[in-house]
Amino acid sequence: MTANPAEQLQRAGGRTLARLLLKTGVLFLLLNLAFAQLNPLPALGRISAYNILLPGRTRLPYGEDPARAYNFSLYSLPAMLASHELAAAPVPPPANEYRVIVIGDSSVWGYLLPTADTLTAQLNRSNTTTPDGRVLRAYNLGYPVMSLTKDLLLLTLAHSYTPNLVVWCVTLESFPMDKQLFPPLLQNNPDAVRALADRYALRTAVDDTRLVQRDFFSRTLLGQRRNLADLLRLQLYAPLWAATGIDQEIPKTYVRRMEDLPADPTFAGITKGQLTQQDLAFDVLAAGFEAARPAELLLVNEPMFVSNGVNSDLRYNFFYPRWAYDQYRNWLAAAARENNWRYFDWWDAVNAAEFTDSAVHLSPAGTGQLANKLAAAIVAAAANPR
DSSP: OOOOOOEEEEEEHHHHHHHHHHHHHHHHOOOOOOOHHHHHHHHHTTSBBBBTOOBBSSOOOOOOOOOSSOOOOOHHHHHHHBBGGGSSSSSSEEEEEEEEEOSHHHHHHHTTGGGGGGGGHHHHHHTTTTSSSSSSEEEEEEOOOOOOOHHHHHHHHHHOOOOOOEEEEGGGGGBBBTTTTHHHHHHHHHHHHHHHHHHOOOOOTTTOOOOOOOOHHHHSSTTTHHHHHHHHHHHHHHHHHHHHHOOOOOOSSSOOOOOOOSSSOBBBBBBBBTTTTTGGGGHHHHHHHHHHHTTTEEEOOOOOOOSSSSSTTBSSSSSOBBHHHHHHHHHHHHHHHHHHHHHEOOTSOOOOOGGOOOOOBHHHHHHHHHHHHHHHHHHHHSSSSS
């Protein structure tokens, strides 16, 4: 029996829908295969509204509450740098600019500090000039989570912007070998970490299981949907950042740095007499001086809180027993002498009252104390290049 016209139309519509679904599925599969093969994510990360339609950020994206801070952590190195004001800096620097890039941990980034009170912001506000008349212009490439390898990676990314000087603020907590790959930023950029280790012959364990290994599916469009969404979110927060200047939620109250300390004599699980230089990433530090060339590198052992509370005879603060920190300072000073590094040991240069929620986070006033010392050191470096 011949089907009536309505049935024929229904069957034809079903076949058309089936073909459409098949074609869509094939196209989606091909798109995912092409995405995995071409890996366009780095190129997409370089497409940014920052520094073109809207101002660049004064510090790298980092945060946990984007709804309040208009900022969040992501793992795309190209997108992070494209959103930063350094990406708009002319190369080479203008004749009247002495360009300084500052790298380090959350104290440099400016944890619990408004953008106007960070170390680089206060350096820029000082209107410091070099002896030849150039104006100091500092850029904040600090990033939270302590690791010398993380600092080195950011330094290599910023190198193409031809700084005149690099300032590297360090502390012992960034040195242990097992801390080098602790930052999620490194774990999610394994190729960059391996390239860094290969280029500078680092002892960093490039086969570390913490490094994210992406299988084929995770490289597809579907597998990269979170990273793609992060690229879009970073752009969507640009107008809010531009309108408010807010990139960090600073609570009105917070837990103050620890004054009374535990009776624990160990550092990173190591007892007195057992710590060796091989336990610390001095090779990464040396690589930083090489990576900065032809710019000079000014190394700063950053200020830290020194407690007068319970067990302060055993420990300087929550981070460090006295024996470990004293040994570290001796090793660092010896390395600076042997290698002719420009080095400043400012571990006790800031008043204890100016530390906020940790042994290395400074108040605006404490940051100002450090900025004043650093500005003078930068002028001296500019006047007497090595």
